[in-house]
Amino acid sequence: xxxxxxxxxxxxxxxxxxxxxxxxxxxxxxxxxxxxxxxxxxxxxxxxxxxxxxxxxxxxxxxxxxxxxxxxxxxxxxxxxxxxxxxxxxxxxxxxxxxxxxxxxxxxxxxxxxxxxxxxxxxxxxxxxxxxxxxxxxxxxxxxxxxxxxxxxxxxxxxxxxxxxx
Numbered sequence: 001x002x003x004x005x006x007x008x009x010x011x012x013x014x015x016x017x018x019x020x021x022x023x024x025x026x027x028x029x030x031x032x033x034x035x036x037x038x039x040x041x042x043x044x045x046x047x048x049x050x051x052x053x054x055x056x057x058x059x060x061x062x063x064x065x066x067x068x069x070x071x072x073x074x075x076x077x078x079x080x081x082x083x084x085x086x087x088x089x090x091x092x093x094x095x096x097x098x099x100x101x102x103x104x105x106x107x108x109x110x111x112x113x114x115x116x117x118x119x120x121x122x123x124x125x126x127x128x129x130x131x132x133x134x135x136x137x138x139x140x141x142x143x144x145x146x147x148x149x150x151x152x153x154x155x156x157x158x159x160x161x162x163x164x165x166x
């Protein structure tokens with residue numbers, strides 16, 4: 001499991017923009033980035049996709065859209081960036097992973113068709129002005145565990161290549 005998450009310049013703004021796009025409803029997408037030792041660097045947060053389903057306490061991904069989005073990024077970056085986890089918005093003030101969130105991330109950690117066995121879940125609190133962002137790491141080996149990870153944000157000067165959602 002990673003020890004720290006660095007959210008690239010532009011990604012935090014992209015997450016806030018996605019949160020504003022569905023007020024009062026959950027929304028989400030995938031995180032793209034790369035490991036850097038014990039640190040996970042998140043370089044992109046995908047949009048949810050046009051066929052995603054949004055409800056007050058539930059969100060269903062547009063998997064076809066997200067797979068195309070991921071394939072394009074992996075191709076454009078010569079596989080230097082890949083799937084690293086999920087993000088979504090909790091419209092209520094709770095930024096803890098729900099039981100559904102935890103089951104979903106453990107399932108991803110077990111499956112070999114994902115690019116990671118230690119996915120990260122970023123939860124964005126809908127309530128402005130701050131829109132608190134929390135990250136959680138998940139593992140299934142040697143046992144199922146999850147824990148909150150410290151998050152820092154890359155500055156504009158250091159993040160010119162890391163642009164949020166392109």
